[in-house]
Amino acid sequence: MPQDRPTLLTVRDAAERLNVTPRTLKYYEERGLVSPTRSEGRYRLYDENDLERFGRILRLRSLGFSLHGITEMLKRPLEPTEGGHNRFSNDSLKEIRDALTQQVGALDARIEAMRRELKEAQTLMGYLSNDLDYVERRLAGENAETLLKQRREAHAKRAQKKPKAQDESA
Incomplete structure (x- = not known):
């Protein structure tokens, strides 16, 4: 059959x-x-x-190729060479390069966005840590007026340092 x-x-x-x-x-x-x-x-x-x-x-x-790279490679045909091997043409390689470059650019943008978000989270964490410290010290019996005065002074110091840091990065 x-x-x-x-x-x-x-x-x-x-x-x-x-x-x-x-x-x-x-x-x-x-x-x-x-x-x-x-x-x-x-x-x-x-x-x-x-x-x-x-x-x-x-x-x-x-x-060692990534799955993203493999995905791009599988979209293009292999072509026979004189040596009997199948390889990508230069046009296919350029298309693969362009697609991978675009993916790398997108990942760079994501990484930068994550860095900004991490910096914001670290700043917020600093504020919350200061708030928690204040509450814990109050619960331990420290004077509220003294603690508030210390917070205002620390806040004023931070405010003075910010413009200098911004001027240096410009």
């Missing part, structure tokens, strides 16, 4: 053949790197093209 259909493997069989865990295959699917077909019972079924794609992903990961 001739086989017209390609051989389809379950996630367990495909994982065994690729020497990875089934969870690894599912993870790459969740990341959108592979889209296996599904059986009527909704089981994942992998064909030879899926296995080749997984092999490519696994090779790129073993070379």
Whole structure:
């Protein structure tokens, strides 16, 4: 009986053949790197093209490429070279570079926003620590007027230092 259909493997069989865990295959699917077909019972079924794609992903990961980089690379075809190897064309490499540069820029912007947020949180933490110190000292029986005078003096000192710090950074 001739086989017209390609051989389809379950996630367990495909994982065994690729020497990875089934969870690894599912993870790459969740990341959108592979889209296996599904059986009527909704089981994942992998064909030879899926296995080749997984092999490519696994090779790129073993070379240290990030999943973002791999995602960009998988969007472009490999082209045969004179040496018999498949490689990216210069145009494809430029597109990959541009996409990765854009992702790095977006991450830089996120990092900068997080740094600003962290600085604001640290400032707020300083204020709250001062408030907590005041309350604890009051509970310990220290005089409220003396503590308030100390707070006003400390606040005045901080206010005098701020303009100097801002002038230095300008």
